Amino acid sequence: MAPIPGASARADFPFFAAHPGTAYLDTAATSQRPDSVIEAERVFVRSDYAAVHRGSSMATGEATWAFEDAREKVARFVGAGEREIVWTQNATDALNVVALGMADASAGLGDARFALGQGDEIVVTAAEHHANLIPWQRLAAKTGARLVVVPVDAAGLWTLDGLREVVTPRTRVIAFAHVSNVTGLIAPVVDVVEIARGVGALTVLDACQSVPHLPVDLAALGVDFAAFSAHKMAGPTGIGALYGRAELLDALPPARTGGSAITVVTLEAAEFLPSPQRFEAGTQAVSQAVAFGAAVDYLSAVGMAAVAAHEREIGQALAEAVAAVPGARLVGPPAGAERAALASVIVDGVHAHDVGQFLDDRGVTVRTGHHCAQPLHRVLGVAATTRASAGVYTTLDEVEQFREALSGVRTFFGVSA
Structure with a gap:
């Protein structure tokens, strides 16, 4: 049977069995590999x-x-x-x-x-x-x-x-x-x-x-x-x-x-x-x-139309998750607009690397830095952003895990609302 994007596809990727509870939101950097590719x-x-x-x-x-x-x-x-x-x-x-x-x-x-x-x-x-x-x-x-x-x-x-x-x-x-x-x-x-x-x-x-x-x-x-x-x-x-x-x-x-x-x-x-x-x-x-x-x-086998539909849902969920967190700003198209399944975030008062470490400590794997796009970040007025990105195996539960962790960043670092 063809894999279904999300939780079904997730079972094909050995990374997740080896790292239970981890929300892997760094696919834009490197995706995980399914068993069939490794084999x-x-x-x-x-x-x-x-x-x-x-x-x-x-x-x-x-x-x-x-x-x-x-x-x-x-x-x-x-x-x-x-x-x-x-x-x-x-x-x-x-x-x-x-x-x-x-x-x-x-x-x-x-x-x-x-x-x-x-x-x-x-x-x-x-x-x-x-x-x-x-x-x-x-x-x-x-x-x-x-x-x-x-x-x-x-x-x-x-x-x-x-x-x-x-x-x-x-x-x-x-x-x-x-x-x-x-x-x-x-x-x-x-x-x-x-x-x-x-x-x-x-x-x-x-x-x-x-x-x-x-x-x-x-x-x-x-x-x-x-x-x-x-x-x-x-x-x-x-x-x-x-x-x-x-x-x-x-x-x-x-x-x-x-x-x-x-x-x-x-x-x-x-x-x-x-x-x-x-x-x-x-x-x-x-x-x-x-x-x-x-x-x-x-x-x-999954079907790229199915992948795209799944990631549209995940992409909007990521954008909405950022929009729901006070002091967090989404880079790029706003929630509701067409966008890929990634969300780069600026957290007011907290450096992106600190945001990433905080999320990692809570089981959320993201990318921090300038993402090999320094000129763009200069326009944004920051040295770095925190990026969450999805793939065929990403679930809405992972997005919620990301939102919950992101919502605790400013309090942890003592940044006032």
């Missing part, structure tokens, strides 16, 4: 482990089949073709692959459509994770392009009108998150793609917080590139995925070079394979890829 990797390592895409032995063939079968599963899960999914170390690495490839193209080492120069513009929002900001900062510095920022308001939210105001005919790249890891804002991706196409710009989507939680069809959304990580979607660490439209991936210079990515090598030059192999130089994270495929199997 899939274990079986592969014990029984089918071998080099992939190397040699002609039966062992190599079986390992390669498992490796590529996982790619097919992940591709199908996000509406991509098999050649449109590249294995990377993680989503940060995937975003760097695109930026570094464009840097090489700008230096004359690849297709001119990716080349940037003086006067060109790269647009990002002020709410971006550092992984979708710093690579573009570096690309601008290398090429002479200008980094242009879409501003956010006091709640940390950006708008399409704000984007339109900064996009010009010189805009070459628009990089943005599908779902903000701090505010929970769900971006209007199709509208952004339309704006980008109007000026001939490429779109690069950080899909880390959307692919695990929403039905996502990247081809239908129309983005040119996207990045997401296995460890945020019931899978292992050490592997992520870069999506790119096939014709773009085949033309983008590979960020790393070496064995397995080439067709012909001489002492003077090398020619590269089409995507995805052109980007997968060296030995890959084979067992992690197999586990990534198993994670997709698990989420597909």
Whole structure:
């Protein structure tokens, strides 16, 4: 029988049996893994482990089949073709692959459509994770392009009108998150793609917080590139995925070079394979890829429509829980508005790290800090926030446990109402 989100799915994740009474509200950082994912990797390592895409032995063939079968599963899960999914170390690495490839193209080492120069513009929002900001900062510095920022308001939210105001005919790249890891804002991706196409710009989507939680069809959304990580979607660490439209991936210079990515090598030059192999130089994270495929199997069995419906309920409950606590302020869309299943909180008079420790002492696991989004936190006027985030296994009882613990923070630290 297919798992049902919430308490039913929770039984599939061994973490909860090992930590009874713990409300795990840190899925936006790293999700827990179900037994089926852990077992899939274990079986592969014990029984089918071998080099992939190397040699002609039966062992190599079986390992390669498992490796590529996982790619097919992940591709199908996000509406991509098999050649449109590249294995990377993680989503940060995937975003760097695109930026570094464009840097090489700008230096004359690849297709001119990716080349940037003086006067060109790269647009990002002020709410971006550092992984979708710093690579573009570096690309601008290398090429002479200008980094242009879409501003956010006091709640940390950006708008399409704000984007339109900064996009010009010189805009070459628009990089943005599908779902903000701090505010929970769900971006209007199709509208952004339309704006980008109007000026001939490429779109690069950080899909880390959307692919695990929403039905996502990247081809239908129309983005040119996207990045997401296995460890945020019931899978292992050490592997992520870069999506790119096939014709773009085949033309983008590979960020790393070496064995397995080439067709012909001489002492003077090398020619590269089409995507995805052109980007997968060296030995890959084979067992992690197999586990990534198993994670997709698990989420597909639950059904992403069911996951999304469950998390809409949990997300609203989290927002309402924060709103019910005097002295606690919710970052991002208010309770009742569309938002992802996460809630970043500012508790007046108490540092986020102290809030997190207080909650942890009461069995509530959350994330504290700037969440790799320092520029956004500067706009919010704080160094850090406390973030509670949900997944397929999160229950309303955990949300209530979070609310009860949060309501005791200011009293414990002696902060007056």
